[in-house]
Amino acid sequence: MFLTDADLQSIWLTARLAGITTLILFVVGTPVAWWLARTRSPWKGPIGAVVALPLVLPPSVLGFYLLLAMGPNGPVGQMTQALGLGTLPFTFWGLVVASVFYSFPFMVQPLQNAFEAIGERPLEVAATLRASPLDAFFSVALPLAKPGFVTAGILTFAHTVGEFGVVLMIGGNIPGVTRVASVQIYDHVEALEYMDAHRLAGVMLVFSFLVLLALYAWRPNGRK
């Protein structure tokens, strides 16, 4: 067998984490991107900056805040405990929450660019044809922004796959729950199992290359 069961488990877990994170961010990120693309509010700058923060912040800052906030004495932890959900660190859903923050700009920014590129005109035309704003969004804006959605989806998925520092800080390295591929590779290296590290690292390298290749292959066709 090329990869061990533990390696396969970590890859499957990583794919599930990245997939769920991407789906959630499609739902959460789209309205934010739409608002940022069309608003003239003075809040556009500050909100845009907050959205972009994870691009700049070290993962250790995000991991540190999340560990304290989601812990039993933190505000989020108090809330999840009151709801009978327990605390989020060391759980799969804790990683999902962390990844949603971590990958937020990778969803919002490509979508925002795509929405801005549409401009006012197609929506005004839709309005004169008596489309409601919601209808115009779904039948005009969404199809026109499709390349943006593909880019945003691929980037979000890939960026979540590449997550390491945050997972290490709040994951607790539990097999099948929080031990994603990047952490598994780290463990192999720490345990001096270089051959195992090589195999999994090679898989990640090929995967990442293919994702980016797909992204660049898509782009020229998507943008006219």
Add this chain to the structure above:
Amino acid sequence: MNLRQFLARSLVVFTMLGAGTAQAEKVTIAAAADLKFAMDEIVAHFREENPRDEIEVIYGSSGKFHTQIQQGAPYDLYFSADIGFAQELVKAGHAASPVIPYAVGRIVLWSPSMDASKMTLESLADPKIARIAIANPKHAPYGKRAEEALRATRLWDKVERKLVYGENIAHTAQFVQTGNAQVGIIALSLALNPALADKGGYWLIPDNLHEPLEQGFIITKRAAGNATAKRFADYMNRKAARATMTRYGFVLPGESTGR
């Protein structure tokens, strides 16, 4: 200034910088995370006695430092929580000294929210305890000993699904300190430091439940002629340094384990 002049001047500046550092004989120590508080104190005392020596300590997992030194990391002294890592480096020709044993570590149950001094390992099976932090047994020496103790008491199968794994022993303590795990198996040396000792309590895990945590250090090959590194290595065997180590719960070479 043309390019040639610029390069010539840069070369002069770099040469001077290089000469400067060589004179000061700066020393970088890579130390296992369990030494965090004890080593900070020892280095502070050493600096008082040797104000001209520059010493920097980096704490982390012994396994990681082991890998990094093999790849030429700029560490002059390597304090490993597992003497085996240090021995491997000597065998592979990365050391300028034999392995010098400096301590035997102990593991404890520790909790900031419960009085762990009234607990035993059996308490970990209690359903009220949802998360137990240990260091990763795959590569962290303290994690290996924690696993051995849990297996020796036949608790491993009962508690395995509650375990969360820290990257090194300090990371493990941090999982417990933040309350994300209620209990942890950590180094006695960390449980005895003031920041952790004033909360909860600890229970010393009998050392007949696990292999000894023999720890050793080496002077690395790059520090072969480094007088400061040699001075610090000698200092570890002096009375003041030994007293600090004892205060942090380490059993010193040549002393009984008090079993």
